[in-house]
Amino acid sequence: MKPEVSFLNQSRCFLAALTAIFVFFCLSSPAAGSEDPxxxxxxxxxxxxxxxxxxxGHGPSSLDDLEGDHGHGPSGLDALEGTHGHDEMAVQDDGVICPEDSVCLEAETQLPLRLLPRPFSHVYSEPAADSDNIVIANIPAFHPLFVFERRDIDMSDPASPGGWYRVGQSRDDHQGWMQAADVMEWRQALLVSYTHPGGQIEGRNPVLMFRDLDSLKELVDDFGRQDRAREIYQGIETGDVPGEIVSMEPQRFVDITKQFYILPILDWEETSIMGDDVRLLQLAAAVPEQRGADTLDDEEYSSQARIQRGDQAGAAMEDLNVDIVFTIDTTRSMQPFIDMTREAVVKMVQDFTDDTAARFRFGLVGFRDCIDTVPWLEYDVLNFTPELVDGDRLIHLLEHELEETEVGSGDYAEEGFAGVDEALRSDWRDNSLRFMVFITDASSNPKGDPQNTTGKDEHDLRREADDAQVHILAIHLLDPRATEDHPIATPQYMKLSQVRGSSESAYTSVDAFEQEEYQALVDDIVMEINDLLQKALGTDDDAAAATAQVQDEPQEVGQGQEAVGKLWEAALVEYIGQSASPPKDIVAWAMDRDLVYTADRSLEVRVLxxxxxxxxxxxxxxxxxxxxxxxxxxxxxxxxxxxxxxxxxxxxxxxxxxxxxxxxxxxxxxxxxxxxxxxxxxxxxxxxxxxxxxxxxxxxxxxxxxxxxxxxxxxxxxxxxxxxxxxxxxxxxxxxxxxxxxx
Structure with a gap:
């Protein structure tokens, strides 16, 4: 068993690392031993x-963290204007520099000025709207263009701006001229993406897109907002679309990191609902290399947008695979749990059909603690599967290669975060649901601790797991002799295993001395994944009933089923969402929260x-x-x-x-x-x-x-x-x- 010493050991690893780093960059300077290391x-x-x-500390994660005026936003933010020391003669009144034969730049940011073409707009050979001058007809709407010259721009009437822009699709060359009335200036790189919507029953509602700000504000300010919003969703479902609604985010999840789309922020207003700040956003919508306005008046778009996020219609279920990476603490006292995990995998593999055996691949990562502090541990993290393996190979690794260390690790906390970090970089397959089963009996060295070898904590790793579409189930073995560690480890692993699109967690715990309970828990977890795959493929009619079974008394078996079910639903929502299409070629207003349950964030800010x-x-x-x-x-x-x-x-x-x-x-x-x-x-x-x-x-x-x-x-x-x-x-x-x- 690990010795119980201080959890805030601030000693050898940090000093050794600091000295080594400083010496290293001293020696790597052009002249070794010079004054400038x-x-x-x-x-x-x-x-x-x-x-x-x-x-x-964690950076801003939402529009609530944007600074600037609380009136209209990015299209006129004072924070984005200015000259920053450039030649005043070269800077136009609105903070734009247009060097000769080069793209125009924003004076303060030095970013290229970009335009978003409105639908059904043309590029002309000369700054004259003559049909004989058209060189590109009906240029793709809202696809960003570079600006090379601005001529006679007049924004005194925003509804009908005057002047011309010389534009190009790349910064290497211009292609012609566009009227100011046919484009919108996009003066920063801020855009938004749809958040994971959560499950079919408890998830958030899709984003509604309104024709104008007044229509959206009227709903937001209505004391009966929730009921009115529900009526709108019901009307859309039956084909009775209110006139103020232009379009809607699909019910199924469109992940921007897998299916790229552009939702630039053109303007915003801030308001408050029940004391909570929310933002009303004017957005343009575009999908690279695709054309056609996606409104709810378009039956093809409307039909696919209304398909429920759990509906497998159109999804390539025949290509569905499952990747599972076990990330296991291999410090002293863990061998019985390694052996029981192997036994659970054996049962799982025995239950494979010919079809499911080919669909599963496994990974195995072991972690211990910082070897700079305790070198006899041999490794802080070790990936046994640079390429994912089949079930039989995993069983062999668990039986013959993954072993606990026979020596103590100096303190109680381990390098669990390093194990997760390594596992996230596994060779995941395309078209796979990605799961990590994390097993430990100790907390992880927090960020800033001298024995934290990655510089990451549960918040960093949670974001990376979301981007990689990896869903983490944490099994925490509670040692009654180390109760002071439990309040440290529990919030770490609850955050790490947070279910995407939900405030719930796939965290499970079991008494470390109740080995039979652990065996039942891990048996249940791996078998539940197997059953859910067969259900998704339509090969096991009994799986649904088994998943929904309720135990009369709380047991770890029920806990495992529940955790797997939550993760599976979130992962399947992502997979099915690949068959959905985001709206494009529209300009509309939307709120960054669920219109019914405003605590749920529906849009998150990104920078391109x-x-x-x-x-x-x-x-x-x-x-x-x-x-x-x-x-x-x-x-x-x-x-x-x-x-x-x-x-x-x-x-x-x-x-x-x-x-x-x-x-x-x-x-x-x-x-x-x-x-x-x-x-x-x-x-x-x-x-x-x-x-x-x-x-x-x-x-x-x-x-x-x-x-x-x-x-x-x-x-x-x-x-x-x-x-x-x-x-x-x-x-x-x-x-x-x-x-x-x-x-």
Whole structure:
């Protein structure tokens, strides 16, 4: 059994790592032993992050975290305007720079100015609306265009703007002219995505899209809002669509990381419902390389939008597979549970049919603790299945290769987060429901703890699991001799195993001394997954009844069934949603919450970045990490250290010393500085750094390192980058980055 010592061990691992990192970037400078240990990239970006170069506390998670005026938003945010030191003569009145023979830029953000064409608009060879001048007829609606020149732009009447834009689908060349009345300026990279809607019964309602702001406000301000909203949904279901409704999000889930769509924010208003701030958004809707307005008047779109999220109609169920990765604590005292997990898998494999055997693949990851502190543990995390394996191979691994260590690990907490982090990078198959079964009897080293080797916690890993569509079931073995650890571990694993689209968790627990109860629990979990697959494929008529069976008394078996059922439903909603289509080619108003149950968020904010922008952001944060390390070791002030390490990556590093906070240094990409959102990191200054405790500084470093690792992971995923236009080069491919991932 693990010895019970302090859970806040702040000793050897952190000091060793800090010293090693500092020595490493000292030695990796152009001249070893020189005065400037930070003049070269010291390799602190985690494995693979450097590949971003040259390639072509928790952050805000919602619109509630956007700053700026509470009136109309991004189309006229004061926060997005300004010159930022550019030549005033080159900056137009509304903060746009249009260099000769190049794309126009927003002065403050240095981002290209983009336009969203309205439906049925044309590109002309000359700035004259003559049919003989049309070079591109009916250009795709709301697909972003670059601007090369603005001529006689007059926005005094927003309903009928005057003037012309010279435009192009890529930044390499312009294609012609468009009337100002036919386009909308998209002055920032903010957009929204639909949240996971949850299950068929308890999930949220789809987003309704209103023709105008007044119609939406009238409903939101109505004391009978909930009843009126329900009536609208019922009318849509029967084909009686109210006149104020343009379109609707499909009932089935459309995941932006799998089926890319664009919902740019054009304007917003903030209001309050029962004391809770909500936002009313004007959105454009587009799907790259697709055309045609998707309104509820269109029977084809309306029919598919109304298909219930659990309805398998049109879904490729014949291609459905299931991947399960077991992530198991292999510290001392875990061997009996490893053996019982093997026995459960044996029973599962024995129950396979010829069809289901081919559909299952398995992974196996073992974790222990930080080997810098306790080297005799042999590994902190080990992936036994770089490629997923069949059931028989998993049984062999569990019997012959996955073993508990025979030595203690120094303290009680283990590197469970490292195990989850490794398991998330498994070789998951396409068209598979992805599950992780996480098994441990101890808490995980929290972010900032010297023995946390990833710099991540349950919140970071939960976001990454959502993006990867991995659903986690946590089995917590409660040792009655370590009750002080239970309040630490339980919230960690409840968050880690939160069911996507729900506030519920797939967390299960069992007394570690009741091994028969554990065997029953793990038996039930693996067999339930097998039964649910057969049910989904229509091969087991009895599976539904078995899933719905209710035990007379609470038992771990019932607990396992319930947890698996929740995860399975969320995963199946994602899979079935691949056959749904998001609305396109419309402009409408929507609320960022469920109109009936406003506590449920229906839209979340993202920022559209390309590879170059992600690379520059990673380089900036790498400099911040170097400066933090240098200031910690040399007792420099933070900004002094930052100026030193940034000397080769900034044109004027001396400007840093005069900055009041990190956001004012010019180090971070200008598009980040201009986005209207809250950030603790951007507010960092010398006084804040000096007042931090060692633990707080360590926490800050780990937070930044976690973001760097997330950037590396995003960059490595080929299938999550998208082209807005088919002619875009690789460097212009974009990714819808969570605001949580920004510094």
């Amino acid at each position: 930070s003049s070269d990239n010291h390799g602190l970006m985690l494995a693979g992050l450097s590949e971003l170069e040259g390639t072509h 970045v390309n590879r170059d922008q992600l690379s520059s952001l990673a380089q900036a944060l790498d400099n911040v990490i170097q400066a933090l390390m240098r200031a910690e070791v040399t007792q420099m002030q933070f900004f002094e250290a930052l100026q030193s390490v940034s000397s080769q990556t900034m044109q004027s590093p001396e400007d840093i010393s005069g900055a009041g906070r990190l956001a004012d240094t010019g180090l971070l990409p200008s598009f980040i500085q201009a986005l209207p959102y809250k950030s603790d990191i951007l507010s960092l200054n010398d006084e804040m750094f000096a007042s931090m405790t060692a633990e707080q500084r360590s926490q800050l470093e780990w937070n930044i390192l976690a973001k760097l690792e997330q950037y590396r992971a995003i960059n490595e995923q080929v299938d999550v980058w998208f082209r807005l236009n088919e002619t875009d080069p690789d460097r212009e491919m974009v990714y819808p980055l969570h605001l949580d991932y920004l510094p």
